[in-house]
Structures are given as structure tokens and as C-alpha cells.
Amino acid sequence: xxxxxxxxxxxxxxxxxxxxxxxxGVPTVAVYSDVxxxxxxxxxxxxxxxxxxxxxxxxxxxxxxxxxxxxxxGADAIHPGYGFLAENAEFAARCQREGITFxxxxxxxxxxxxxxxxxxxxxxAHDIPVIPGSKGQAQDAPGLLQEASEIGFPxxxxxAAGGGGKGMRVVDRAEDFQAGLEMAMSESKKAFGDDxxxxxxxxxxxxxxxxxxxxxxxxxxxxxxxxxxxxxxxxQKIVEETPSPAITPDMxxxxxxxxxxxxxxxxxxxAGTVEFILDADNNTYYLLEMNxxxxxxxxxxxxxxxxxxxxxxxxxxxxxxxxxxQEDVTQQGHAIECRVYAEDAENNFFPSPGKLLxxxxxxxxxxxxxxxxxxxxTVTVDYDPMISKLVTWARDRDACRRRMKRALEQYKxxxxxxxxxxxxxxxxxxxxxxxxxxxxxxPTHFPDWHPKQDDSLLHEAMLGVALYExxxxxxxxxxxxxxxxxxxxTIGRWEIGGQR
Amino acid sequence: MNEFKYKDEEFLVTLQRDKDNxxxxxxxxxxxxxxxxxxxxxxxxxxxxxIFRAMVAxxxxxxxxxxxxxxxxxxxxxxxxHDTSSEIGGHSGGRISVPMPGTIVxxxxxxxxxxxxxxxxxxxxxxxxxxxxxxxxxxxxxxxxGQPGDLIQLGEILVELSAPGNCVTE
Numbered sequence: 001x002x003x004x005x006x007x008x009x010x011x012x013x014x015x016x017x018x019x020x021x022x023x024x025g026v027p028t029v030a031v032y033s034d035v036x037x038x039x040x041x042x043x044x045x046x047x048x049x050x051x052x053x054x055x056x057x058x059x060x061x062x063x064x065x066x067x068x069x070x071x072x073x074g075a076d077a078i079h080p081g082y083g084f085l086a087e088n089a090e091f092a093a094r095c096q097r098e099g100i101t102f103x104x105x106x107x108x109x110x111x112x113x114x115x116x117x118x119x120x121x122x123x124x125a126h127d128i129p130v131i132p133g134s135k136g137q138a139q140d141a142p143g144l145l146q147e148a149s150e151i152g153f154p155x156x157x158x159x160a161a162g163g164g165g166k167g168m169r170v171v172d173r174a175e176d177f178q179a180g181l182e183m184a185m186s187e188s189k190k191a192f193g194d195d196x197x198x199x200x201x202x203x204x205x206x207x208x209x210x211x212x213x214x215x216x217x218x219x220x221x222x223x224x225x226x227x228x229x230x231x232x233x234x235x236q237k238i239v240e241e242t243p244s245p246a247i248t249p250d251m252x253x254x255x256x257x258x259x260x261x262x263x264x265x266x267x268x269x270x271a272g273t274v275e276f277i278l279d280a281d282n283n284t285y286y287l288l289e290m291n292x293x294x295x296x297x298x299x300x301x302x303x304x305x306x307x308x309x310x311x312x313x314x315x316x317x318x319x320x321x322x323x324x325x326q327e328d329v330t331q332q333g334h335a336i337e338c339r340v341y342a343e344d345a346e347n348n349f350f351p352s353p354g355k356l357l358x359x360x361x362x363x364x365x366x367x368x369x370x371x372x373x374x375x376x377x378t379v380t381v382d383y384d385p386m387i388s389k390l391v392t393w394a395r396d397r398d399a400c401r402r403r404m405k406r407a408l409e410q411y412k413x414x415x416x417x418x419x420x421x422x423x424x425x426x427x428x429x430x431x432x433x434x435x436x437x438x439x440x441x442x443p444t445h446f447p448d449w450h451p452k453q454d455d456s457l458l459h460e461a462m463l464g465v466a467l468y469e470x471x472x473x474x475x476x477x478x479x480x481x482x483x484x485x486x487x488x489x490t491i492g493r494w495e496i497g498g499q500r
Numbered sequence: 501m502n503e504f505k506y507k508d509e510e511f512l513v514t515l516q517r518d519k520d521n522x523x524x525x526x527x528x529x530x531x532x533x534x535x536x537x538x539x540x541x542x543x544x545x546x547x548x549x550x551i552f553r554a555m556v557a558x559x560x561x562x563x564x565x566x567x568x569x570x571x572x573x574x575x576x577x578x579x580x581x582h583d584t585s586s587e588i589g590g591h592s593g594g595r596i597s598v599p600m601p602g603t604i605v606x607x608x609x610x611x612x613x614x615x616x617x618x619x620x621x622x623x624x625x626x627x628x629x630x631x632x633x634x635x636x637x638x639x640x641x642x643x644x645x646g647q648p649g650d651l652i653q654l655g656e657i658l659v660e661l662s663a664p665g666n667c668v669t670e
Contacts, residue, residue, distance in 0.1 A: 470517050
């Protein structure tokens, strides 16, 4: 096992990684930028080193500085978490050259899976379905139409240079193809100065289903079942669950085997995620991509499998054999994760930074809250505004959904606006309750969402303020309940064993 | 005594406490009850058979309150007679502040320029996203505070507009 692990990340994931290290008995080193000097990850670590200004390029992405810090503190391994340097092959290779273990896959696997073209090639070579698309030779209208017919309508016309939805058109029928193509090409020309397009099969009712894999450095690879992450806003997952309400045991076995094949193909030797798109209209799945890191939503897999993915990731990096066999891993019950953000749901989910004045986390059986903040902490404008990942577990999906709704309602945050109210409504929605979860769930069911105006407790809120004020005044009487001394205060002098 | 202005309506709240018991009024409504717990930001009280669990956080201009999972912002009426907004940020008497700290990216209008409702005035960047600060009503720009690149703090006045209904250049 490692002597000391440097965590090159911040926020909830840094805390999660530190907890795993603490349980493995390995000391940790935190790194922090100037706005993070009071952050929770600094307080949870054994050592903390300041590495630069808030801008990620100058701190959490500063490879030279992080390597130097590992050497100065005597850390023999670095865990990058997710984001920042997690999928940076250059960083992984640099760690290796410097004699520091990168807690993640080998750098070649990062390169092979990081490039969409090469991962597609690898998938095809290993009999894993990829989204049907054009080969990229034809650029004339008749040639493209021919390709579109081979792919099958509806097709998506995409700008090769594209991004942000520009130069993108969905065409439902062959007779509309010419018009759609012209529009996509002209938009692409205007936006990117290039009218090269390619075609992809358009999936109307899609679900995002991904498989967790775990591989070691001795050739063992297993999967730990799926997570469904179809509830997305602006391509950002906000609710995840496992098992998926959509897939049958046969499909689970088939997709899991495909995920393992892909991981084996690149000699995958860490925790990773193989993402698929499931066409719900005909139950066909296609590879989307492989993420070569510990994923944000990994806790739900941990809840249903009782496998600590982060601890395994560290043990594997230290050279241990994966002793879990595929048949040892089972799915027990159901888990849901809601990502709680400091965002203003009334204002197009715009980030809402600020100081957390009140923070009370929900409690009870089957509740896990991975967080990196505390009451008094200021959520800054510099990083992702996630407050925590609230996870619930229960015997079945509906019990889990109800538990999540209850936990969200008992999650008290004041000082910043949060997505809690929105998430409560998602949990309450009939389509979610029945498992009708497609990637267009939010635009379909919550277009232009605004919080329900409910002033039924307005007077009580005002009474609360008046009572709060009465308690703040010097000499004010405080209700008996708050000043009841506990038994340890009233017991007087005491000692164990009674001997002096 | 507390005075609030919530959604254009004025509320006068009075409270008498005798140890844990209290009697209170919100405008013409009378309440009697008992305090169950009061510590830090937390206030739990009973009215009739009902228990209300409130969390109260005072901020400049009012109070954030959570009561039984419902959240309110209660602006203090005394703070600013012109402020009818129940939001942090927003506009008050033609002075527009930002809803969050950020950096000015672009200024879209000039001093003295007439603007229409919803017209973007300034683009600010916060948390890697750009967003427009828009005119809340038809007006004339009196003054823009700051330049591209300037850091702007929460609640800082960014733009001054002529009063609502006054679109004549002064």
C-alpha cells in the first residue's frame, strides 16, 4: 500500500477520496487554491499545501506544481478524482516518469478511450454496437441521402466542425433531407466557416445507461451493473439511479459483457464507466463513450453492491489483485442520487454563489450525502456550484424515490438558492415514478420550470423571524428545551473505575 | 415588532413572549403558541396542535426563512421603501445590481441611451457562464458603473436607469 496519497482535487470528491484513504490507513495531502483555504477538503486531510490562484490552470490543473508538491510531501501516489487532471494522459504519463503512481488507468487506456474515433474503432473490432453514422466520404447531396437511407430515418445531420447545437438538424423523412441538409450546411458555414457535415442515427426516445467496470493490473475485469442517468439538464446529469427501470436481466448481462469486452480490449486497470445510449423504441444499445475515471455518480453503485469503488481503485493502483469475481457482485435494492447545486431555479438555473448561512443535512436509514461544504462556507464563482450528492437506498424503486423526496424536503440550506425544490418535483412527477425516464425528460416535463408559489406558511415564516429576533436580544429568555443540560453536565465529578 | 414588505403587501408583526409562551399578530391575524426550541438559526414553535420548524438567516435587506420545507425571503419594509423586489439583486429605484459576483465582459449600452424592456445592458461572467443583465423596464441609461474586466460584487450597483415611466433623457 502507498505511504501517502496526494489528492489533486477539491470539493466533495476530494472528501470522498480522503475517507477511503483514512479507512485504508493511508495519510493524505490536500492541495488548494487561494479561494479554497477554508474549504472542507483542506480540513479533512492530514497535510495541506497551497498551490496557487483560483484559476484552475494555475492550481488544480498545474501539473508541475502538483508533481513538485507530491515530491516535497513524500506522497508516492496521486488520486485525481474526476474532472481537472483525471483524464489527462499527459499527467498520468508524467506521474509514471516521476516515479509517482497515478491512481487511475494506464495512460494508453486514457488515450485510446479519450478519442472518439479510436474508441469507436475499438468498439467495432470487439463487436460492440456503435451509433450508425456516415463513413464521411460523401459530401454531395445524393451521396449523403444514400447514406441517410442506409442508416435509417430519423437521422441527425451534424456539422463536422460543430458544437453547441449549431449546424445540427434532425430529419424525419427522406423527402425532407435536401432542405435539412441545406440548412445545416449554411448554418455550419456561418458558424464555423466550414460546411462539412456527417450523419448519425437520431434516437427519439433515448435513455442514458452506463456500466461500472473495475479492472486490475493482472488482467481481471468485472462490471458492477448499470446506472441510468437519463435525467439531464444541458447535457449535465442531475438524477441517477440503479438498477435502471428499463433493462431486463438478459439485456443487463449482454450490456455488462460488452462493457467488460471493451475494458479488456484496452487492458483497463482501474475503475471506469462504459456509457451507452439505449434506443427505448426497439431496446437497442449503442456505445457512447468510456470514461476513464471514478464517476460522479459512483455512490449509487456502491449502495447496491456494497463494494467500495474508491478503495478498490486505490488497492488496484497499489498492485493488489481484484479478488472480487463477477459472480460475487450482486445488486441489492435500489439507489437514487440527486445532485444538489447552488443554482437559481427561478432564473434558468444560473449559478447562485454565496455564503451558506444554514446547512442541515437529512438523516436516517438509507441516506448518504457526499458533500464538500459546511455552514459558514462560501460557494465561490470559481468552481462547479455543486453542494452535494444526496443518495438514498431502499429495498425497491418506489420506496427509494419516496425516501429521496423526504430527504430532499428535510435538507435545509439558507444563503444560496438551490435545486432542491426542483428535485422534489422531479421525484414527485408521474413520469419519474413510473420509470418513463428519457434524456428529454426535463425539456418534456419541465419546460420553463418555475417553483410553485406557495404562500400558505407566510405568516408562520414571519412568526419565525419575530421569535428568532426575540431570542437574539440580550437577556431574552431562551426556551427551556435549548438550555436543558445533558446528563454529562449534571453528573458532577466522575471517573472511571472510581479509584484515585 | 417587525415590518415586512412581501410582494407589494405590507405586514406588521407583533410579538409578546412570556417565557416559552407567546402571543403574536400578523396584521389582523392573532396567534398564540409556545416556543419549543430556539438556538442559533433554528426556531421551533407550536401554534394550536401544529409544530412549525423554522430556520432563519438574517441578511442585508431582510430574512431568509425555511419553514417546514417551504422557503421565503422576507424583505424588511424599513430597509428601502422603493424596493418591491423579493429577490437579492434586481432593481431598486432604477439602480440595477447583479444577482451574483462576477466580471464585466461587455457593456452593451451607453450613458444617455434609451433602452427597451428586457434589452441587455451589460454581460457579466460568473462561474464560467456569461449572462446578460437586462433592463427591467423601458428607460434611459443614466450611468453605467465599471468597465469590461472589472470584478463586481453581489449587490453592487451596476447600472442606473431613469425612473420607471420616465423615458426622457434628463
